[in-house]
Amino acid sequence: MTSPLVASHLSKTYKGRAAVDDVSFAGRSGRVLGLLGKNGAGKTTTIKMLLDLVRPERGTAEINGRPYSTTVDAARHVGVALDDMSFLPGATVRFELGVWATTIGVPPVRVDEVIENVGLREHVGSKVKSLSTGEKKRLSLGIALLAEPPLLILDEPSNGLDPVGIRWMRQLIRAHADKGGTVLLSSHILSEMQQTIDDVVIMQQRVLFDGTLDELTSRGASSLEDRFFELTGDE
Structure with a gap:
């Protein structure tokens, strides 16, 4: 399997404290990779290093073999939806x-397709500031999907979604991977992640586990939640 997303020995400190310490992992084609950790574990910093929004002090981050910032037409290769x-x-x-479509260079008809796909048809004329948290999440995902990129990087995409929305999000993510795409998914909802991901990285500044979900849970003998708390010291 190819690895369109590779983090190699990423490290970052803030005010003398290690936010990310020698973190390495890869996201593979046709797979959903879950990036898990408690608050302050370094997940968001790691994602921002992958996207060249934060510069690592050591290590490298590559998307399709090169830094994100040097990727031509990056939005056609990587769809990004960050929590903030x-x-x-x-x-x-x-x-x-429409602004994003023009910036990326996709035809206007794609806007209507995305609005339909993410379930915002009833809100096309609504001010974004009036949307609920879940509706804003749908809009963020719509922006990420505009150019139909093979790689999706999604930070807490289920925040604010109701159960119907969470199930819809899971199905969309799985369908993307099943078509050969790659998804890096960060979330706090462990029960939902267990139904969605193929591979998992658990981090707490450094990597505590990197492997398949089956390996982590002994093929379902343990739950993702139980193994997460065992590894992070919160049994």
Whole structure:
């Protein structure tokens, strides 16, 4: 299997404290990789290093064999939805997606397709600031999907979604991987992650586990939640 996403020995400190310490893993084609850890474990910093939003002090991060910042037409290769994503002041759903479509260089018809796919048809004229947290998550995902990229990097995509929305998100992520795409998924909802991911990295500044979900849970003999707390010291 190919690895379109590779983190190699990433390290970052803030004010003398290690936020990320020698973290390595790979995301493979046709797989969903879960990046798990407690608050402050370094997950978001790791994702931002992958996207060249934070510079590592040591190590490298590569997407399709090169740093994200040097990737031509990056949005056509990588769809990104971060937990702290911001939107244009006063924009409607359609306008926000339209601006992104123009920036990326995809046809306007793709905006309507995405609005339908992420379930925002009833909100096309709504101001983004009036949307619920879950609806904003759907919009963030829509932006990530505009160019139909093979790699998705999603930070807490289920935050604010109701049970119907969570199930919809899981099915969308699985379908993307089943078509050969790659997904890096960070989430605190361990029960949901167990139903979604193929591979798992558990980190607490450093990597505590890197392998398949089956390996971690002994093919279902243990739950992801139980193994997570065993490894992070919160049994």
